[in-house]
Amino acid sequence: MTSTLAVQHRPGTSFVASTRAELLRLRKWPALWVLIAVWLLLTLLFGYVFDYIGYRTGGSSTINEGVPPELLLADLLPAAIPETALSGLPMFGGAIMMILGALTAGSGYSWGTWKTVFTQGPSRASAFGGALTAVAIAVVGIMVVTMLLEFAAATTITVLESEPLIWPSALDVVRTFGGGLLISGMWAAAGIFVGTLTRSPALAVGLGLVWALAVENLLRGVANVLQQLEVVTDVLPGTAAGSLAGAMGASAMGDGDGTPGVLTILDGGPAAALLGIYLVVFAALATWVAVRRDVT
Amino acid sequence: MCAQADSGKDAGMDETIVVTDHLTKKYGTHVAVDGVSLTVRRGEVYGFLGPNGAGKTTTLRMLLGLIRPTSGSAAVLGHAPGRPGATARTGALIEGPGFYPYLSGRDNLRVMARYNGATEEAVDAALERVDLKTRGNDPFRSYSQGMKQRLGVGAALLGDPELLVLDEPTNGLDPAGVVEMRRLILDLSARGQTVLLSSHLLSEVQAICDRVGVISDGSLITESTVAEIRGTSSLFVRAEPVDVALAVAMRVAGDDAAQLIDGGGLRLDVDATAAPDIVRALVEADADVHEIRTLERSLEDVFFEITTTKEL
Structure with a gap:
């Protein structure tokens, strides 16, 4: 018999091998880089460029209407990053992470690649776990780049305005980074779950976006009238994501200058715990x- | 031609590496696979033969653990289907190739090699074996159907598997590609690898398989060697005058064993060893013998005979 196997498929080695395989195909996937580019562009434009132009020209938009110029500038400096960095995540960033998750899992069914992968040797749990881990690594990478971009933009504005360079505390940066990971990770896991459930990237992206951008907001609107519904709306994924960003200091939607998606319904601790639970549940259900x- | 002619692989042929026991898959009230019990022996090329929709792919999917049987059981290389002990030693191409369209053929195989534990050298070797080395850096989505199919076989070869499960491997291939694929399968068999292939093309199975399982409407109708399934041969005789020849043939072979067929020839359902006696009797009866040869039933004839008998 000629057959010799290069690797024995023990669960541990299979999981690492699967993660490496999935990272290779994600790294070469144009869709991933397009999503990252869109997210970074949105972060830069809505987080810094528009507000800075508003500050310089004295104009105002619906986003920063009525905000005194000195406060507008303070939000654009490095010291404000722990408060402002999560503003765009609950809704826009979350939607992009959900698209990433939904495309990663759903496309595998439409292309037939799960079929090929599941016959390669690793158990399905190892192979799918490897895909989840690869997406998690991508999310961590995206958050690192996002934070670096925020620091670069804030530092540039500080230099341009000759303001004193005051850095936020390392602990605050780490807390913000952790919060960003929880929000991004939860939405990415939700996308993977919907993508796995529907086995269709288009349907998963569509349903995910309708849920994240419309249904949750509508339900919270109904809960204002029908207060019994608050029991449910207070623990929805979007509520938890928005509340964590709000608890970190991002301006909430109802504050006049607030960011869509940012909420003050839950405190930081419960919101973070809820996000962690959703992340684990979505990932576990998708794997199952x-x-x-x-x-x- | 038969793959069995090659090599010293016969020694391991008694070892059964795929066994199913009343394997059944139902979708609602529809029974896609109905109590299939088959065996594949080490080193053989096993042909899983049946028309489209007969249940071939569903059975193969169950053997790979992609779908769960409703009832019955199966063992592949001594393990339950889909367990790493089975899939790590099995290469498969099921119902068309499934690859990342944006990756090149080579990168697709590199991804699968990482899952599989195979080396980068194995990727190049697989591309070479399926004649895609020069197009390996082109995107998968730019491949023709035949190239995609060949890449699927290339992926199945990664890791030098003991068992290859190939579902309609010549689908989409041009005539030269079909010949090349047959040659590849025979080569794999000669190296001692076991091949389980499905096909609705009888000529294909007849050309390369040691044993055949015939499936129709979800049920395994018969399982045997190609020679056994084709059964005994018959003789074709063309002699004149025809009426004299027919009378002699009926006397020698028996009334029911001789019949006049199109073109004025006779078909005699007797063993080929009876040919000298037939010729001698014809000559003694003053008949002129123009032609006598062995008629072998094609698998196609047998297949339709079997399925028709079952329906009746």
Whole structure:
């Protein structure tokens, strides 16, 4: 018999091998780089460029209307990063992470690549776990680049305005980074879950976006009238994400100059705990479905 | 031609590496696979033969652990289907190739090699074996159907698997590609690898398989060697005068064993060893013998005979 196997498929080595395989295909996926570019552009434009132009020209928009210029500038300096960095995540960043998750999981079914992967040797749990880990690594990378971009933009504005360079405390930066990871990770896991469930990237992206951008907001609107519904709306994924950003200091939607998606419904601790629970539950459910269900 | 002619692989042929026991898959009330019990022996090329929709792909998916049987059981290389002990030693191409369209053929195989534990050298070797080395850096989405199919076989070869499960491997290939694929399968068999392939093309199975399982409407109708399934041969005789020849043939072979067929020839359902006796009797009866040869039933004839008998 000629057969010799280069690697014995033990669970640990299979999981690492699967993660490396998925990282290779993610790294070469144009869709991933397009999503990252869009997210960074949105962060730069809505976080710094528009506000800075408003500050310099004395104009105002619906976003910063009525905000005194000195406060507008203070929000654009490095010291404000822990408060402002998460502003765009609950809604826009979350939507992009959800698209990333939904495309990663859903496309595998439409391309037939899960079928090919599941016959390569690693168990389904190892293979799917490797894909989840690869997406998690991508999310960590995106958050690192986002923070670096924020620091670069804030520092540039500080230099341009000849303001004193005051850095935020390392602890605050770490807390913000952790909060950003929780929000991004939760939405990415939600996308992977919906992508796995629907087995269709288009349907998963569509349903995910409708949920994140419309349904949750509508339900919270209904809960203002029908208060019994608050029990449910207070613990929705978007509520938790928005509340964590709000608790970190991002301006909430109802504050006049607030950012869409940022809320003050939950305190930081419960919001973070809820996000962690959603992240684990979405990832676990997606894995369970991928492992149990027939691949046709 | 038969793959069995090659090599010293026969020694391991008694070892059964795929066994199914009343494997059944139902979708609602529709029974896609109905109690299939088959065996594949080490080193053989096993042809899983049946028309489209007969249940071939569903059975193969169950053997790879992609779908769960409703009832019955299966063992592949001594493990339950889909367990790493089975899939790590099995290469598969099921119902068309599934690859990342934006990656090149080479990168697709590199990704699968990482999952599989195969080396980068194995990727180049696989591309070479399926004749895609020069196009390996082109995106998968730019490949023709035949090239995609060949890449699928290339992925199945990664890791030098003991068992290859190939679902309609010649789909989409041009005639030269079909010949090349057959040659590749025979080569794999000669090296001792076991091949389980499905096909609705009888000529394909007949050309390269040691044993055949015939499936129709989800049920395995028969499982045997190609020679056994094709059964005994018959003789074709063309002699004149025809009426004399027919009378002699009926006397020698028996009334029911001789029949006149199109073109004025006779078909005699007797073993080929009876040919000298037939010729001698014809000559003694003053008949002129123009032609006598062995008629072998094609698998196609047998297949339709089997499925028709079952329906009746």
